[in-house]
Amino acid sequence: xxQVVESGGGLVQAGGSLRLSCTVSGLIFDDYAMGWFRQxxxxxxxxxxxxxxxGGSEHYxxxxxxRFTISKLNRKKTVYLEMNSLKPxxxxxxxxxxxxxxxxxxxxxxCSGSNQHSYYWGQGTQVTVSS
Numbered sequence: 001x002x003q004v005v006e007s008g009g010g011l012v013q014a015g016g017s018l019r020l021s022c023t024v025s026g027l028i029f030d031d032y033a034m035g036w037f038r039q040x041x042x043x044x045x046x047x048x049x050x051x052x053x054x055g056g057s058e059h060y061x062x063x064x065x066x067r068f069t070i071s072k073l074n075r076k077k078t079v080y081l082e083m084n085s086l087k088p089x090x091x092x093x094x095x096x097x098x099x100x101x102x103x104x105x106x107x108x109x110x111c112s113g114s115n116q117h118s119y120y121w122g123q124g125t126q127v128t129v130s131s
Contacts, residue, residue, distance in 0.1 A: 002026035002120040009125030021097030029077040033099040038092035040087040047111035059111045096122040
């Protein structure tokens with residue numbers, strides 16, 4: 001049974017920083033892409049930042065490029081999202097997802113969320129950025 005657990009959300013002022021963490025169990029962490037997605041009420045969930053199974057590739061939503069950084073630590077089975085220069089528009093529920101396709105070739109495909117019904121999801125952590 002795959003379990004995905006996020007932590008690190010909270011309330012921060014605009015311009016501030018937060019770091020989200022996500023720990024996975026029940027799968028061979030090294031073999032799967034990982035990603036952070038976010039959703040606000042009434043809108044579709046969107047891929048924010050994703051990292052390939054090898055850690056060699058990253059993909060970011062245009063609006064967060066240069067501000068957010070995704071990383072993974074295989075020995076801890078953990079993926080991180082460092083968020084800097086936060087804006088009120090970043091306010092959302094943030095979800096961590098593990099891919100269900102081992103050693104996926106195209107990271108963009110995973111981050112687009114087109115097959116998100118097959119991903120392994122965490123429960124979400126709220127990020128609120130005040131102006």
